[in-house]
Amino acid sequence: MLDVAVIIASTREGGFGTTVGQWFLEQTARRADLNVDVIALGRTALPPLQPARSGDTGDEARALAARVGAADGFVVITPEYNHGYPAALKLAIDSVRHEWAAKPVGFVSYGGRSGGLRAVEQLRLVFAELHVVSLRDTVSFHQTDAHFDAAGRPVEPDGVNGAAKVMLDQLTWWATTLREGRAARPYVR
Numbered sequence: 001m002l003d004v005a006v007i008i009a010s011t012r013e014g015g016f017g018t019t020v021g022q023w024f025l026e027q028t029a030r031r032a033d034l035n036v037d038v039i040a041l042g043r044t045a046l047p048p049l050q051p052a053r054s055g056d057t058g059d060e061a062r063a064l065a066a067r068v069g070a071a072d073g074f075v076v077i078t079p080e081y082n083h084g085y086p087a088a089l090k091l092a093i094d095s096v097r098h099e100w101a102a103k104p105v106g107f108v109s110y111g112g113r114s115g116g117l118r119a120v121e122q123l124r125l126v127f128a129e130l131h132v133v134s135l136r137d138t139v140s141f142h143q144t145d146a147h148f149d150a151a152g153r154p155v156e157p158d159g160v161n162g163a164a165k166v167m168l169d170q171l172t173w174w175a176t177t178l179r180e181g182r183a184a185r186p187y188v189r
């Protein structure tokens with residue numbers, strides 16, 4: 001089994017993060033090899049960054065670091081806000097340090113015209129700084145409300161379910177390979 005943390009970046013109550021998240025968790029539930037931990041940033045209460053040198057990052061950041069550390073890989077579900085990704089996601093990323101390293105991240109993005117693709121491009125740069133491998137293939141929804149019906153189901157499930165499968169196949173390959181690598185020899189920074 002692989003442990004995968006699915007990070008839902010939107011904190012807006014009633015926003016599309018819940019809808020997209022529910023659909024994506026149905027995709028992961030189809031796979032017997034994935035054990036999923038859902039980290040919904042709307043349900044965390046991370047404080048502004050604490051002084052790192054004191055060693056006391058606070059309970060919320062410690063709890064998040066433990067969940068990130070327990071994961072073999074990550075999927076970030078993110079909307080696009082003003083050509084970027086949500087501030088809450090940056091705080092979460094910055095609140096954890098070495099626990100991210102030598103693991104893969106995949107992206108599910110959504111938004112208006114851009115489908116969140118610009119948010120994802122920025123996230124690739126940020127995750128590279130943390131020694132995280134970002135997957136080439138992503139899932140994106142442009143004009144999100146047009147892609148889900150009133151019940152929160154995708155209007156054209158075949159295409160998006162297929163895209164999720166490709167991304168999860170890549171995530172599984174990288175997560176397995178890097179887990180074996182981390183076990184065989186310490187990662188170098």
Ligand SMILES: Cc1cc2nc3c(=O)[nH]c(=O)nc-3n(C[C@H](O)[C@H](O)[C@H](O)COP(=O)(O)O)c2cc1C
Binds near residue numbers: 082
């Ligand atoms: C503050 C803000 C800025 C936004 N900026 C963009 C943008 O730059 N590009 C885009 O495609 N959509 C943009 N949108 C549209 C959102 O991506 C879209 O409404 C999405 O569903 C928001 O996700 P949420 O409902 O989970 O918060 C923006 C929405 C908000 C609230």
